[in-house]
Amino acid sequence: MTYVRRKAIAIFGAVLVPSAMLAPAASAAPADPPPPGVTVTVVSADEGCEIAEATVHPTSTKFTIRYWDFRALVGRHSSPGDERKKCQAVLRVTAGVPGFTYAISGVHFVGSAELMAGANGELTSQHGFVGTPPSQTWTHKLPGPHAAPFTFDDQVPLGQLAFNTCGQARDLTIETELGVSAGTSDLTMTSIMGLDTADDSVTYDLFWKPCT
Numbered sequence: 001m002t003y004v005r006r007k008a009i010a011i012f013g014a015v016l017v018p019s020a021m022l023a024p025a026a027s028a029a030p031a032d033p034p035p036p037g038v039t040v041t042v043v044s045a046d047e048g049c050e051i052a053e054a055t056v057h058p059t060s061t062k063f064t065i066r067y068w069d070f071r072a073l074v075g076r077h078s079s080p081g082d083e084r085k086k087c088q089a090v091l092r093v094t095a096g097v098p099g100f101t102y103a104i105s106g107v108h109f110v111g112s113a114e115l116m117a118g119a120n121g122e123l124t125s126q127h128g129f130v131g132t133p134p135s136q137t138w139t140h141k142l143p144g145p146h147a148a149p150f151t152f153d154d155q156v157p158l159g160q161l162a163f164n165t166c167g168q169a170r171d172l173t174i175e176t177e178l179g180v181s182a183g184t185s186d187l188t189m190t191s192i193m194g195l196d197t198a199d200d201s202v203t204y205d206l207f208w209k210p211c212t
Contacts, residue, residue, distance in 0.1 A: 031208040034060040037096015038206070042089060043171055049087035063093070064203045065174070071194030072178040074119065075187045086177040090130065093164075093172055099211050103161035104172070106205035107138070109152040113193040115144030118184035121193035123152060124177045127204070128162070129170040135162035144183075144191060149199065166211035176202065 038060040042051050052068040067087065074083045093102060104127050113121050121142035126134040140152045156162075164170055180191050195202065 031100055031210050034206070034208040035095035035097050035100040036060065038063075039094050039096070041092040041094070043092050045089040046087050049085065051089055054091065060095075060206065060208070062203055062205050064201050065089075066201050067195045070176075070178070070196045071192055072121075072180045073190055073192040074180045074182045075116070075185065075190040077190050083181065084177065084179045086175065088173065088175040091172045091174065093206070094169075095208070100208050101164045101166045101211055102209070103163040103207045104136070104156065104204050105158075105161060105207035106153070106155045108154075108203040108205075109140075109150070109195070110202075111150050111193065111195045111200050112197045113142055113146050113148070113150050115142065115146040115180070115191045115193065116185040116189045117145040118182075118186075119144040119191035120181045120183055121146070121150075121191070122177075122179040122181075123193070124179075125154070125175065125202075127172065127174045129164055130173055131170060132162075134173075134175070136160070142193065144185060150193075161207055163209060174202075174204070 038056050040054045040056055040063045042054050045051050049070040050068045051065055053066040054063060056063045070085060070087055072083055072085045107125060109123060115121050122139065124137070124139045126137040128134040136156055138154045142150055178193050178195065180193050182191065185191055194200065
């Protein structure tokens with residue numbers, strides 16, 4: 001499997017804005033259209049992984065993350081600790097105009113795996129806002145043999161959407177963990193599961209609401 005390295009653009013130094021005593025509430029209806037000028041800034045990322053790119057869709061309804069050097073492997077050419085890799089990042093999602101808040105309504109993974117027969121891959125992800133517990137956690141398992149891209153799609157039910165509190169501007173935390181277990185596979189071969197080829201990405205859906 002060929003991995004493409006890209007230059008990371010992470011900016012370190014997370015800032016938590018204190019909560020407002022009387023923060024405006026979000027309305028019950030989604031924003032239509034979403035706010036313009038949405039930006040995503042990488043505030044920080046784990047030392048063990050780097051974010052190569054963070055881009056916002058022109059509709060402001062989603063953003064995409066691409067990683068650099070983020071993969072788990074076991075077997076030949078692996079080192080202790082390579083079988084599990086975790087990446088936690090802090091992002092600042094900002095609308096171009098005031099008066100809006102958002103929730104993550106879905107996550108879409110496109111990755112690459114080369115798992116030998118008997119090996120197993122696993123992807124776990126969660127997200128939330130700084131200072132609050134994770135709002136959603138998902139786990140996906142991928143059995144070997146598998147030598148192709150993989151896709152996982154997760155949706156948050158409307159009634160379970162966790163919105164950033166209006167007026168607080170808390171940063172978003174995203175955590176993704178990759179794991180590969182050898183199982184009964186041939187350890188002279190390498191099993192890999194990654195999110196760092198040129199075609200790999202993680203896309204987060206944004207559900208915007210106006211504050212009232």
